[in-house]
Amino acid sequence: MTATDTMRAVRITEHGGPEVLQLADVPVPAPEPDEVLVRVAAAALNNTDLWTREGAYGRPDDPAARSGWRGPVGFPRIQGADVAGRVVAVGAAVDEDIIGRRVVVDPALYDGEGPDAHPVGLMGSERDGGYAQYVTAPRRRVHDQTESPLTDDQLATLPTAYGTALGMIERGRLQEGETALVTGASGGVGIALVQLARARGAHVVALSSTPKTDAVRDAGAHAVVDRARDLDGQLDAAAPRGIDVVLDVVAGDLLSTGLPWLREGGRWVVAGALGGYGVRFDVRRLYLHNAQLIGSAMHTPAHFGLLMELARRGAVRPVVAAAFPLAEAARAQEELARRRHVGKIVLHP
Incomplete structure (x- = not known):
């Protein structure tokens, strides 16, 4: 040239x-x-x-x-x-x-x-x-x-998408046999998280909307939770032992209210703010349960x-x-x- x-x-x-x-x-x-x-x-x-x-x-x-x-x-x-x-x-x-x-x-x-x-x-x-x-x-x-x-x-x-997803999984130290919750699961990063977490041997619970449930399940999710319905009740059924790692691209109100979903020593990994970047939460739910909030950029x-x-x-x-x-x-x-x-x-x- x-x-x-x-x-x-x-x-x-x-x-x-x-x-x-x-x-x-x-x-x-x-x-x-x-x-x-x-x-x-x-x-x-x-x-x-x-x-x-x-x-x-x-x-x-x-x-x-x-x-x-x-x-x-x-x-x-x-x-x-x-x-x-x-x-x-x-x-x-x-x-x-x-x-x-x-x-x-x-x-x-x-x-x-x-x-x-x-x-x-x-x-x-x-x-x-x-x-x-x-x-x-x-x-x-x-x-x-x-x-x-x-x-x-x-x-x-x-x-x-997949680079961000793998960075979240690695920084969140997701292990085989653990339960992962993927938010925004029908998007590019969300689908990548579902596939990669499933390939790692995790039990994958995905948060999505009803019209996209089948596609998210086809990507490898073991259970799909409808974000428009009662989340606490659905998660109790899909993950009765709690969540080990939340892989989150939504944040906003979801993070504000969702910390109690984590098991003892659980990790909440954030790599996006589709739901808003202004977040408030009860910090006691963080330190009393040895939980970790982890930022992950790519x-x-x-x-x-x-x-x-x-x-x-x-x-x-x-x-x-x-x-x-x-x-x-x-x-x-x-x-x-x-x-x-x-x-x-x-x-x-």
Whole structure:
């Protein structure tokens, strides 16, 4: 490729509604010495795309401030954290053996190089992402999936949803034989949590709405609880010994009232706030029962490596709800925001 090559990409130049998503012809990015250039086959949508576009993350000193995932967004920004595609070029310091390989990109920007480094940035927020025909990524964050039985669409669904889910399960120390409660179970992260917790040998209780019960049960849930009905009574029946680990992307009132569901020494892992970020609870339910409240932002490099090994074996089977062409990214995000689907929505550049 030459410096004059262009590609189609969907960018935002300000925070706002779906109308700020703009399809544009932009230069194909040139990989830095330690990077590769990936031709995007599929890019999956996530709630973080909506919240980054809206600037909904706030800041520690100003919760109402418009902000990207971890701070101000540098506009214009190409959205999209989740990418599957093929490597078509490499930087000067990268071995060319990777060219032509089918890959998945780890979208996290980490605070160090070790296996337990924390994510402090995200592709599509702190650097350009996959709503485009091409994207660059550090070679060490590109994972070869050429031999995986999963489709490109399925591979694209993995990084944020399954990475976040596996990070929650690992940080919550979920063990075989324990009981896990998955909230928001029909969403992308929720379905991933159900599949991964079931694969770990846990008894999985899922919290969802009635129209999506069958799909959540098909994903592997042993029991599905209707969030519109009496939760205490349903959980007593589905998990009479209590919950060992809550895997929560909802928070809000659910966290405010749900701590008594935990068994002694139980863990409540939060990785989202679909139900609201203002939470109040009786702190006695925390310390008197040796419970733990754990925040979990995505995954570590070690978690992501484990996820990629599962993908190579086909040990997870992501659910793809719908696919849209890149030019219809705004419509795809609107569909994501309606939350009528089960699984993941992907874009095809």
